[in-house]
Amino acid sequence: MYMFTAPELDYPRHDIAAQRRIVEETFADMGWHAPRMLADLADFDDIYLDSISQVRMNGTYTRGRVALLGDAAYGNTLAGFGTGLAVVGAYVLAGELASAAGDHITAFANYDRIMKRYAKIAGNNNAGPFLAPKTALGIKARNWFLGSRLFTLMMKYGDKAANDIDLIDYPQLVEPTPQHSRLN
Ligand SMILES: Cc1cc2nc3c(=O)[nH]c(=O)nc-3n(C[C@H](O)[C@H](O)[C@H](O)COP(=O)(O)OP(=O)(O)OC[C@H]3O[C@@H](n4cnc5c(N)ncnc54)[C@H](O)[C@@H]3O)c2cc1C
Numbered sequence: 001m002y003m004f005t006a007p008e009l010d011y012p013r014h015d016i017a018a019q020r021r022i023v024e025e026t027f028a029d030m031g032w033h034a035p036r037m038l039a040d041l042a043d044f045d046d047i048y049l050d051s052i053s054q055v056r057m058n059g060t061y062t063r064g065r066v067a068l069l070g071d072a073a074y075g076n077t078l079a080g081f082g083t084g085l086a087v088v089g090a091y092v093l094a095g096e097l098a099s100a101a102g103d104h105i106t107a108f109a110n111y112d113r114i115m116k117r118y119a120k121i122a123g124n125n126n127a128g129p130f131l132a133p134k135t136a137l138g139i140k141a142r143n144w145f146l147g148s149r150l151f152t153l154m155m156k157y158g159d160k161a162a163n164d165i166d167l168i169d170y171p172q173l174v175e176p177t178p179q180h181s182r183l184n
Helices: 016-026 034-041 082-099 104-122 136-146 149-162 178-183
Strands: none
Touching (some): 016 034, 104 149
């Protein structure tokens, strides 16, 4: 992973060579492991460049017949909860739709309520400024924090928060297909 701070970049999303050039130019004059990492970069044909962004919703993930799930909904940033949030959200939405026999108004209201509480673990901060500080002092502080006891405690708290949901055992309203049975 190559992270750097920059103004919002405009680049062709499907042009991997252009994205690789941006990374090469950004890290061009750095010492340490940077030259070797840049040399490795030439061999990767599946890289992608993206901003560390955070979606902020106004407390509801649904409108009309549209429901948002995962990163598009819960305001997760690069902090380690994204996959769990997306999977739990998908489970809850499917379960609520099945329980309400397809009445999406009832199902969406329940989905919004359950996920609004649980998705609080995503927090309100974008991890970008922490992960890619603007100054040498900031980089030192970040590295110190990542090796500190404080960080270990924060991770433990994170584990606890990630498990802070009692998933409803939704009734199985759909007959399992042969493929489902094999997976189970
Ligand atoms: C570098 C990195 C490290 C991460 N590390 C962790 C980690 O350690 N733990 C963790 O829990 N989470 C981690 N995450 C976050 C995690 O990957 C996401 O939170 C999770 O993938 C969100 O799932 P999603 O289904 O909402 O979105 P995605 O997984 O992004 O899926 C969205 C899909 O929609 C497709 N798509 C987009 N636009 C269109 C379109 N117009 N038409 C059709 N398809 C489209 C995309 O190609 C993609 O396949 C990390 C993320 C990154 C970038």
